[in-house]
Amino acid sequence: MNTHIDVTEIRSEKDILDLVERGKGDASYFPHFLALLEERHPVYTGIDSSAVTRIRGVLIQVLAYRALPDTALPFVLAELESAFDPWLTAVAAAALRKRPEPSSKFVEPLLEAILYIRHRDDLIYLDSYGGYNGNGKTTTALQEIFQTLSWLGNLGQKALPYLRDLSGEIHSKELLLVLNEVIIKLEASSTSVTENESENGSEITRLYRPLSSEFGQIRLQDQSGAKFLLSDFFVGQPTVVVFFFTRCGNPSKCPLTITKLSRLQERLREMKSSIRTVAITYDPDYDDPRRLKQYARSWGVSIDENHRLVRALDNQASLRDFFKLGVSYGKSTVNQHQLETYLLDQQGTLIGALRRKRLDASKIIAEMTELMT
DSSP: OOTTOOGGGOOSHHHHHHHHHHHTTOGGGHHHHHHHHSTTOGGGTTOOHHHHHHHHHHHHHHHTSSSOOGGGHHHHHHHHHTOOOHHHHHHHHHHHTTSSSOOGGGHHHHHHHHHHHTTTOOOBOTTSTTSSSOOSOOBOHHHHHHHHHHHHGGGGGGGHHHHHHHHTTOOOHHHHHHHHHHHHHHHHSOSOOOSOOOOOSOSSEEEEEOOOHHHHTOEEEETTSOEEEHHHHHSSSOEEEEEEOTTOOOTTTHHHHHHHHHHHHHHHHHTTOOOEEEEEESOTTTOOHHHHHHHHHHHTOOOBTTEEEEEESSOHHHHHHHHTOOEEEOSSSEEEEOOEEEEEOTTOOEEEEEESSOOOHHHHHHHHHHHTO
16 A cells, blocks of 8 residues: 555655555555646646656556556657657556557547657657666657557557658658558558547536636736736727746647647637637746747747736735646746646636647537537
8 A cells, every 4th residue: 555655755766666666466556556647736836857758667667557547648649649759658658558449539639749740759768767868679669659549550550641741841761661661560450449528528627616806916017018017908898818838848738739829719700709718828927028929029029918928026925826827946047747628717716727628620620619508
């Protein structure tokens, strides 16, 4: 039994590695490993992004040691959908093959991972800590993704058009051989899909968190330099809120979030909707109005009285607590964050959250319409 373990007291990589070694293959440790994957966990405070990558990779590996549980799946898919580090991407792709059953729902995240990792791919040692020092056979993120697509069999057939196009762009003979073998296997698979393709409900987590008077008094500043209270913007019309920071080095996270926000704004304009949007920086000390305005221009997001990029001028901790943001900070800036979108009604009540999934304009509009009725 391990009920005496308090994961909030874990503060170092060594502590995590000790826990992983003790709990390997023991399902009773899964809640502890999952708690350590939460981006808000104190173990990530003050460390650099490479340490974050190593920790998250080893936790996914231990959760997939025998069979990857349902509870770990959102973390694995999130790593694929925002692929950046070759070893962590390879770990996530390989972990899917430890699921009891394949699913066609894995195809899109795997193709997203190919898109974002293909020009960053590298030789790694899959089972070594961090992936870059080890012995034995090497692999790459793309090889692991291809193997997982092959494992999907007939459930991976919708990847075929993309993979055929990709085969004309791969220059590595070894990698092309692997890819062509996957294409041949998928083409030879039965076309009948045996899994239940029904939706498992909304991806939006329903919430009810009213706007407190203290939270409403947080001072914000937008890209034009205008200052106002949080309640001045969040009360009166429903609002879609995303988070980002301009120093984000992962193009599949903040830049893509803001690009997706731009597409949502276009849809809202077409509908003549009164729904507002706001993108709040995780990094308010650095992201001054000049940087916010330039970021909006760089990624094509609209800025006007109903659509703003903002920073908190005070009480950033309360902001994080109200939204329960999945973010942690290194010594000077953000060292990791999850993808997250929040929905608020016209009273400023937090009514929904989309976490570890990319903003989708159609889904957000549909959910906001349903939640507001």
